[in-house]
Amino acid sequence: MEDNIAVSLKNINKKFVIPVNGKKDTLQERFVNPFHRTKYIEFQALKDLSFDVKKNEFFSVIGPNGAGKSTLLKIVSGIYIPDSGQVVVNGKLVPFLELGVGFNPELTAKENVYLNGTILGLTKKEIDEYIDEIFEFAELKEFANLSVKNFSSGMAVRLAFSIAIKVKSDILVLDEVLAVGDGEFQKKCFNYFDSIVGRKTILFVSHGLEAVKKYSDRVLWLKEDKTYEIGDPVEMVDKYSKTF
Amino acid sequence: MTQNDIDLYKQLVKTIFKMRYKGSILGFLWVLLKPFFMFLILFVIFSATAGAAGGLTSKQYAVYLLSGLIIYTFFNEGFTWGMNSIMDRADLIVKINFKRSIVVISALTMALINFIINFCIIGGIGIALDIKYLPNCLAYVLLICFVMFLGMYGISFFTSIWRVYVRDLTHISELVLQLLFYASAVFFPVEMVPEKYRFIISYNPLAVFIQAVRNALIYGEITHLKFVLASLAFSVILVFIGKSYFDKHILKIAEHF
Numbered sequence: 287m288e289d290n291i292a293v294s295l296k297n298i299n300k301k302f303v304i305p306v307n308g309k310k311d312t313l314q315e316r317f318v319n320p321f322h323r324t325k326y327i328e329f330q331a332l333k334d335l336s337f338d339v340k341k342n343e344f345f346s347v348i349g350p351n352g353a354g355k356s357t358l359l360k361i362v363s364g365i366y367i368p369d370s371g372q373v374v375v376n377g378k379l380v381p382f383l384e385l386g387v388g389f390n391p392e393l394t395a396k397e398n399v400y401l402n403g404t405i406l407g408l409t410k411k412e413i414d415e416y417i418d419e420i421f422e423f424a425e426l427k428e429f430a431n432l433s434v435k436n437f438s439s440g441m442a443v444r445l446a447f448s449i450a451i452k453v454k455s456d457i458l459v460l461d462e463v464l465a466v467g468d469g470e471f472q473k474k475c476f477n478y479f480d481s482i483v484g485r486k487t488i489l490f491v492s493h494g495l496e497a498v499k500k501y502s503d504r505v506l507w508l509k510e511d512k513t514y515e516i517g518d519p520v521e522m523v524d525k526y527s528k529t530f
Numbered sequence: 531m532t533q534n535d536i537d538l539y540k541q542l543v544k545t546i547f548k549m550r551y552k553g554s555i556l557g558f559l560w561v562l563l564k565p566f567f568m569f570l571i572l573f574v575i576f577s578a579t580a581g582a583a584g585g586l587t588s589k590q591y592a593v594y595l596l597s598g599l600i601i602y603t604f605f606n607e608g609f610t611w612g613m614n615s616i617m618d619r620a621d622l623i624v625k626i627n628f629k630r631s632i633v634v635i636s637a638l639t640m641a642l643i644n645f646i647i648n649f650c651i652i653g654g655i656g657i658a659l660d661i662k663y664l665p666n667c668l669a670y671v672l673l674i675c676f677v678m679f680l681g682m683y684g685i686s687f688f689t690s691i692w693r694v695y696v697r698d699l700t701h702i703s704e705l706v707l708q709l710l711f712y713a714s715a716v717f718f719p720v721e722m723v724p725e726k727y728r729f730i731i732s733y734n735p736l737a738v739f740i741q742a743v744r745n746a747l748i749y750g751e752i753t754h755l756k757f758v759l760a761s762l763a764f765s766v767i768l769v770f771i772g773k774s775y776f777d778k779h780i781l782k783i784a785e786h787f
Contacts, residue, residue: 381627387625390545401542407628
């Protein structure tokens with residue numbers, strides 16, 4: 287693979303097999319009716335998708351619900367395995383499909399920083415080093431020993447965001463988490479993004495088309511019929527906007 | 531194994547530990563209280579009849595019962611928590627790509643911690659009743675528990691995956707563990723079981739382990755050594771086979787929650 291490629295996908299196919307009447311996981315079904323075969327429908331989430339993301343490129347993915355955007359991010363993140371095709375990731379990739387993964391409401395904010403931080407790939411030593419900065423950025427210093435269940439959802443997400451930006455990575459996978467919290471905090475988030483744009487590879491999924499236009503170098507438009515187009519952000523967003 | 535893997539493992543164990551007793555007034559004491567009361571109830575009811583049938587003094591029966599309960603509890607918790615480990619952390623597994631086996635080992639570590647604490651009760655009771663344990667026998671007991679730990683670790687590599695696909699497994703394992711409680715002669719001597727059913731106990735590995743622990747603690751004898759060593763070899767193999775099974779099947783697990 288070329289040196290300036292961060293993520294490379296070749297001919298990716300992903301199909302999900304879904305039982306028609308909900309989950310059919312209990313043995314009861316098989317006892318009651320051993321010859322009955324559960325009906326499954328197949329759902330093709332991604333079909334023959336290929337693209338490369340260059341190093342330090344801001345690459346966005348747009349498209350309607352069910353076009354396969356989230357599936358794509360999970361495949362790039364290594365959470366799903368494609369049925370066929372090849373995924374190559376060059377560098378340390380950190381997925382932010384959701385902020386505050388593993389947050390436990392019963393634990394204190396500080397305990398959650400350690401828990402969430404290690405889940406995201408930080409070591410304890412690194413967190414010891416960053417913890418003050420994290421609470422500083424989140425503006426939650428005086429709440430460090432409070433249970434997260436007593437936090438407003440805005441406070442929790444601010445804390446989560448502040449941890450996430452401390453994780454060392456070459457490639458960020460972002461699912462709709464660009465800016466969180468109230469107006470003032472959002473400004474801080476955008477400042478942060480401005481500072482990393484061009485310095486990290488970012489794979490971004492969003493329905494916020496303005497942000498896509500503003501930041502992206504290139505845009506992948508996934509369509510409902512499983513075809514796709516890659517191109518200039520303004521052109522792609524305009525074309526996509528005309529479909530609804 | 532990276533530094534992050536180790537730190538994550540510690541964090542997960544800490545979290546499970548904190549969560550289990552958070553908010554309860556006696557908190558951590560419950561680890562000790564639950565088996566202790568179970569012990570007390572069974573002891574009061576059975577010490578006269580069961581002890582006599584097995585030719586045990588009431589002191590000996592106390593150790594007999596306690597070691598049975600504690601070894602059984604270790605197996606019960608290790609098996610159950612190991613099996614549920616992947617399912618219980620579905621929230622993480624669908625969002626982040628980390629080393630999945632950390633979840634399994636941290637669940638088992640929890641069972642091990644409980645066991646070590648419970649094992650201290652055996653020590654405490656021993657001192658209270660003035661029973662002397664031989665050091666080599668205590669070491670043998672720990673060897674047996676190590677073998678069990680490895681065995682449960684190996685089993686969990688399979689059951690944690692199956693648990694996601696077959697939701698009935700929780701109920702099945704509850705039933706089996708309940709039966710195992712009786713089939714392991716936890717609170718009654720083997721002599722109380724009719725002759726024609728005793729094969730159940732002699733072919734039950736858990737019962738053999740419990741028996742070996744009892745012989746070591748009560749009589750200061752090392753018995754079933756061959757079986758324990760064979761189990762050790764078997765458990766090591768099981769861990770290796772289990773790990774490769776786990777690594778192969780874990781890749782697809784995120785789609786099945």
